[in-house]
Amino acid sequence: MNVSKVLRVAAREFASTAITKGFIIGALVLPAVMVLVIMVVVMVTMRSQPPADAGTIYVLDRSGEVSDVAIDRLSPEQVEQRWIATAEGIKDAAKGLIGGLVGEKANDAIDNAAQMIRYPKFRVIPTAADADIEELKAELREQVATTADSDADIETLIAIVEIDADATRKVNDEEGYGVYQAYFRPKLNEETINEIEDSVRWSIRELRYQNANIDRDTVIELSSVRARKSKEITEQGERNESSGLTNFAIPFASLMLLLMACMTGGQYLLTTTVEEKSSRVVEVLLSAVSPLELMTGKIVGQMGVGLSLLTIYNGVGIAGLVFFNRNDLVTPVTFLYIFVFFLLAYFMFASLMAAVGSAVNDLREAQSLMTPVMMMMILPYIFFMPVIRAPNSLFSTITSFVPPISPFIMIMRVSSNDPPPTWQVMAAIVLNAIAVVLFLWFAAKVFRVGLLMFGKPPNLRTLFKWIRMA
Amino acid sequence: MTNAVSMQGVRKTFGPKVAVEGIDLDIPLGSIYGFIGPNGAGKTTTIRMIMSILFPDRGELSVLGKHSAIESKDQIGYLPEERGIYKKMKVGSFLKHIGRLKGLDSHGLNATVMQWLERVELTEVYKKKCEELSKGMQQKVQFIASVLHDPDLIILDEPFSGLDPVNMRLLRGLIDELHTSGKTVIFSTHVMFQAEQLCDHIVMIHQGKKVLDDTIDDIRTRFDPRAIHIAPTAGLGIADEIGQVDGVAHVSVVEGALEVILREGMDPQTAMGKLLAAHPMNRIEIKKPTLEDVFIEIVTGGERGADAEQLRADLLAGENADSEEAAS
Numbered sequence: 001m002n003v004s005k006v007l008r009v010a011a012r013e014f015a016s017t018a019i020t021k022g023f024i025i026g027a028l029v030l031p032a033v034m035v036l037v038i039m040v041v042v043m044v045t046m047r048s049q050p051p052a053d054a055g056t057i058y059v060l061d062r063s064g065e066v067s068d069v070a071i072d073r074l075s076p077e078q079v080e081q082r083w084i085a086t087a088e089g090i091k092d093a094a095k096g097l098i099g100g101l102v103g104e105k106a107n108d109a110i111d112n113a114a115q116m117i118r119y120p121k122f123r124v125i126p127t128a129a130d131a132d133i134e135e136l137k138a139e140l141r142e143q144v145a146t147t148a149d150s151d152a153d154i155e156t157l158i159a160i161v162e163i164d165a166d167a168t169r170k171v172n173d174e175e176g177y178g179v180y181q182a183y184f185r186p187k188l189n190e191e192t193i194n195e196i197e198d199s200v201r202w203s204i205r206e207l208r209y210q211n212a213n214i215d216r217d218t219v220i221e222l223s224s225v226r227a228r229k230s231k232e233i234t235e236q237g238e239r240n241e242s243s244g245l246t247n248f249a250i251p252f253a254s255l256m257l258l259l260m261a262c263m264t265g266g267q268y269l270l271t272t273t274v275e276e277k278s279s280r281v282v283e284v285l286l287s288a289v290s291p292l293e294l295m296t297g298k299i300v301g302q303m304g305v306g307l308s309l310l311t312i313y314n315g316v317g318i319a320g321l322v323f324f325n326r327n328d329l330v331t332p333v334t335f336l337y338i339f340v341f342f343l344l345a346y347f348m349f350a351s352l353m354a355a356v357g358s359a360v361n362d363l364r365e366a367q368s369l370m371t372p373v374m375m376m377m378i379l380p381y382i383f384f385m386p387v388i389r390a391p392n393s394l395f396s397t398i399t400s401f402v403p404p405i406s407p408f409i410m411i412m413r414v415s416s417n418d419p420p421p422t423w424q425v426m427a428a429i430v431l432n433a434i435a436v437v438l439f440l441w442f443a444a445k446v447f448r449v450g451l452l453m454f455g456k457p458p459n460l461r462t463l464f465k466w467i468r469m470a
Numbered sequence: 471m472t473n474a475v476s477m478q479g480v481r482k483t484f485g486p487k488v489a490v491e492g493i494d495l496d497i498p499l500g501s502i503y504g505f506i507g508p509n510g511a512g513k514t515t516t517i518r519m520i521m522s523i524l525f526p527d528r529g530e531l532s533v534l535g536k537h538s539a540i541e542s543k544d545q546i547g548y549l550p551e552e553r554g555i556y557k558k559m560k561v562g563s564f565l566k567h568i569g570r571l572k573g574l575d576s577h578g579l580n581a582t583v584m585q586w587l588e589r590v591e592l593t594e595v596y597k598k599k600c601e602e603l604s605k606g607m608q609q610k611v612q613f614i615a616s617v618l619h620d621p622d623l624i625i626l627d628e629p630f631s632g633l634d635p636v637n638m639r640l641l642r643g644l645i646d647e648l649h650t651s652g653k654t655v656i657f658s659t660h661v662m663f664q665a666e667q668l669c670d671h672i673v674m675i676h677q678g679k680k681v682l683d684d685t686i687d688d689i690r691t692r693f694d695p696r697a698i699h700i701a702p703t704a705g706l707g708i709a710d711e712i713g714q715v716d717g718v719a720h721v722s723v724v725e726g727a728l729e730v731i732l733r734e735g736m737d738p739q740t741a742m743g744k745l746l747a748a749h750p751m752n753r754i755e756i757k758k759p760t761l762e763d764v765f766i767e768i769v770t771g772g773e774r775g776a777d778a779e780q781l782r783a784d785l786l787a788g789e790n791a792d793s794e795e796a797a798s
Binding site: 005008009016275276279280281282283284285286287288289290352452 | 514518523524540541544546547548550552553554555556557558559567568570571572573612615616
């Protein structure tokens, strides 16, 4: 084999694929645009929240004591205070969850989001204790009919709450406490309804504590059980229990990187091979290089494409982790493994692509031969959940030793929080290397015969006949 | 090494179909050889075997003294029958790429490419994409790709198809130049008169077999049709009288004239004298054998009949299709 010719073919293959507008847009600009679009969509969704409701609530309080508490509870000052407190709580929780993965920088975003909350405003009017609920409902119906949603303001009747006389005091133990019922104007915001109902419930509960002579704070204190952050004890020492997000995100990202780099290189290899064959350039090329040199050059060239993508996206990934101070999540060895397993997976996939590309006359014909290859590439997706839930189960171990999906499963296991022993990784590398040689041998045979075969596209049986022929 | 290409008993089959059946052939260095035969005769398969793109099932083959063209690929220039270029590549880059693949040094490659583009009058396309060129231009670019690296053996498969008459002449001139400078040239065509114009040696292939392998002059002598074309002043109606002249075996009407076939052993000069003496003539000439005639004679075994006419029609159809292609 003439190495300089192989490199020449590889250089053209790489240049004609990677140094094109289409590729640069597809590989670099598109992901950037997608991130941007997602950010814009999130911001727009946040800003385009429906305006907070405002309105009047009638409280028909037959118990005679709830309405005072509820009026206080639903006063604009108290509502505002509660919403701000809730926002702070959500903020802290979000920081705990997301910040745990992406670090301090995310907190600013969460703070900003918390600024944007809106809350409803109410005017609460107690009715006479003997008012007729049907009349009140008629008034609400009248209001709904006469006032459009857009014209509604604090004067608009939006809800009626009817509270039973025995809601806060039991008449006897058999019947228990009485109930309350709320009637609402349609199309109110979810949080408006929740706010009203929660406040009424809170008021009723408050009165029940008082009437039963139980201190509210005591109840809260008794029912709250706090705990320190759980730890994992590992061989090296102890660490924070890895959150679900971390558990899944890193192996998933590794798998996607590997699949994407393989698929991109492989797809381009298929396309250029079919193109060269259908435009008959191939015969010109074969007068200068041997089929094996041509195939090797093309595979190496597209390997360059895959490696570039992998390097770029890996770089972005590392930059992201460093930016959020979470570079402890991925070890340098994992990155090394990503490249090693990429090469192994790519050579197998590319062999199949080269074989398919050389065997068919156009891309349409390639579809039927591509189906089994693509189905094979989907397997790692399907196996993602079972493998990641138990990276060292029998299933995970076995599938991580079955080429050609072995590299994909192995990289998931390696980047999981429970990596397999090193000897398994090494064994998988050796096994895959052997498989690569077999795949390349197969591809070389098909490639040589296929390139100059025009006419009826072959099925798998003809392919095997070619292998015997070559 | 005196032969550029040498083949012994080469045979190639594609499944049940025998494409080439036991061809023996020696092509001396410095010669210009034409492979002729109708479409599907086995010319391209033979050439692909010489190029080691296909491998013979049986038989021996040597190219430039090596067992396979692979070992001397860089000394061989090859223009395939199917035109192939990278559509999206610029002409200059394409030619340089092929040049590099053929083992040329990148130093001075640009100048060589420009020089060749000048020779085929295409300097303006250097920066154009290959797909922007007309078919004829692509053909010329392809031709450059096959000779760019100054090969010793040049194999051209149907080099003239798709060219207009002006460019045909240009290409003929270039091939002639290559031949004169001592290169060995092999080309195939199904248009026989092109072979007559260029070659000093003809190899005729029919149904995978070599049916003729000789120089043009020898072929002319051997396949002298012993025919004289005459246009009698009295008109074509006197065919029967002409038939009575001494030495005439057969008279028929061909293309507005009478074709007189002479008896075995009759000298054409003497016969012409006798014909002129017998009847006044507007025109009288000895019919030269064309390769077409030779081909038909070989294939049909010298018989004249429906088969021969059909074959002639097929051959002409091929040529017409070609010239129409050139016209468009």
